[in-house]
Amino acid sequence: MLLGADGVCTDPSTGAVVSYIEKIRVYPSLSCAIGVTGIGKIENIMDWFMPKSVHDFDHLVEFLPELVWHAQDYMIKNELLSCDDIRSNVVAAGWSKRDQKFAAYRVVTYPKESLDRSTGKTVTLEPWVAHEITESGTWTSCAPDANALQICGLNEAHDEDDAAVMSRMICAGRQSSGKITQDGMSFQFNAGRFVQLALVKQSHCQTWIAHHWPEDVIGQPVDPARGSVLPPHLSLGHTE
16 A cells, blocks of 8 residues: 655745655554644654554554544644644555455544545545545545646556656645645645655555655745656656
């Protein structure tokens, strides 16, 4: 199972980069990974509140809504928020011993509209519930706009592995920076700094940075016009 994320936390009022952040954490002992978007650094608090009794991925999923709630509540009460918006999405993906398959669940902290790819219909996800992501589903914090998909080659057929396709998707997210909004938010979506990928197998997890954008600097908004659109090995027209 593969996950991907960008690496910036931005000020919603200005779009300026506040910090760099690895949004995916791997837990080899649980054969899973957790990815977070929304409240910056909430994953640190989730680690603190992780029950010591959690022994596998299935057990983690049972605690996930409560874990996210306590982490958010702690950040609010201790004034650890970087902005007033407290909407977050948390995804946990890993090997289910109970079902003998890889599975993924997400918890949202607000009623969130989501596209059900199996039916093509838009549904509203209830907050504080572990919603299973279907095998055909792709979880994204905010889907890139059509032009970004085209620029990053996602409208074309490629003989590529999943890591390459996932990298293109994160790059398309950066190309959408400052151009789209999501979930009724008044500020614009931003993504950048790096492409983080994480691979989850049974009892083995690894995460790595597949591409950097050094042009995305703290104190300035992400500008998709600066830096490369794609990693060199994925650039359109590239040949081995």
